[in-house]
Amino acid sequence: MAFAAEIKYIDKILERGYLKIGLPPYTTPPFYFNEDNGDLAGYDVEIVKNFADFLGVDVQFDRDSKSFNDLVRRSGANDFDMAIGKLGTTYKRMSDAHPHEYMNFRHAILANRKAIANLQGNTPDSQFARVLLDSNISLGFIGRSAYDTYANSLFPNANKIGYDDWTKCKEALFAGEVDGIYRDATEIKKIVYQEPTLSLDFVPVLFEDIVDQKSIYLSTEADIDMASILNYYLAKEVTIKDDTEIIEEFPEFYKPNKELSTQSS
Numbered sequence: 001m002a003f004a005a006e007i008k009y010i011d012k013i014l015e016r017g018y019l020k021i022g023l024p025p026y027t028t029p030p031f032y033f034n035e036d037n038g039d040l041a042g043y044d045v046e047i048v049k050n051f052a053d054f055l056g057v058d059v060q061f062d063r064d065s066k067s068f069n070d071l072v073r074r075s076g077a078n079d080f081d082m083a084i085g086k087l088g089t090t091y092k093r094m095s096d097a098h099p100h101e102y103m104n105f106r107h108a109i110l111a112n113r114k115a116i117a118n119l120q121g122n123t124p125d126s127q128f129a130r131v132l133l134d135s136n137i138s139l140g141f142i143g144r145s146a147y148d149t150y151a152n153s154l155f156p157n158a159n160k161i162g163y164d165d166w167t168k169c170k171e172a173l174f175a176g177e178v179d180g181i182y183r184d185a186t187e188i189k190k191i192v193y194q195e196p197t198l199s200l201d202f203v204p205v206l207f208e209d210i211v212d213q214k215s216i217y218l219s220t221e222a223d224i225d226m227a228s229i230l231n232y233y234l235a236k237e238v239t240i241k242d243d244t245e246i247i248e249e250f251p252e253f254y255k256p257n258k259e260l261s262t263q264s265s
Contacts, residue, residue: 009225010055013081018058021048022071022083022217025063026165028187030250031086043250044084047102047216051233067144072096075217081226082218088146088184089213098223099215100230105243107150107210108188109139110173111180113203129207140169140178146212147182154210155182173202180205184212185243186254193254 013019023044027033032042040061052059062080065071068087075083076097089099115137123131136157141147143162151160161178163169169181170191181188188204216234218226247254 007225007229009222010229013055013057016057018060019048019052019055019082020080021059021061022065022075022080022085023061023063024068024071024085024087025065026085028086030246030253043246044086047238048082048084050237051230054233068142068146069093069144069148072217076219078219078221081222082216082230084216086184086214087217088150089215090146090149092149093146093217097217097219098227099213099217100227100234101213101215101240102234102238103214103241103246105184105186105212105214105246107154107182107207107212108185109180109182109205110188110191110202111137111205112173112176113201115179116203116205129209132205137180138178139180139182140172141182142166142169147184150212151182186246189243189247190254 023032023040028042030042031044032040035041049059062074065074068085069092071083071085072087072093073096074080083097086103087093087099089101093099109132116132119131119135119137120128133154134157135155136159137155138159138161139151139155140161140163141151143164148162151158159178161172163172166183166187169178169183172178173181185206188206192199192204216230218230241249
């Protein structure tokens, strides 16, 4: 569907003939990944492809950012029209670019079962979240991601360690270097579903009241002219999903023994 626009930024996209999209340089199915033929696919990829179809243009992906935070920074610097990729929303990122929410996931930790038991003691489950947040737990996460920022804000007393990627986070947990690893619920649940025997030594902890708002990011220039169009598209075509809904919609990516490499956001 193509149309004539009288909005300067949209005119620029129409003249160019494609939408420039920033995407993380990682693989995180079912959100963004390469199919066997090398083509990009996934929930986030389809969202921006459908938006481009609405504008009547093609899509060009930029995956050269150095980290998730760098991707948002580059979006604010007009390196592309928008950035997507299960990107969490933080105040720091909002100082770089403008967020447009499209998913809501609970925060979660996969933790050493003994460490959790020692922390909890006789504390009722209903009060344990505060104990965990205030504890000196050793916590691993992806460096230069939203969870780097969340950890520093929500776990003030924890021993916080940022790793280069999610694989290194898991290796650190299983080697006993950290007590827990910190991500959104879809990724923590994926580990448990794919490797059920881990439940003997590790336990997932989900924070029901702490939500990671996932956003598409625009620069100030793009936001001035495109915000209303993007918000209309998201409201009409994209239902804001939570982690449970995503897992139910894409069960094939959360079944045990499915070999998929993932990164945090």
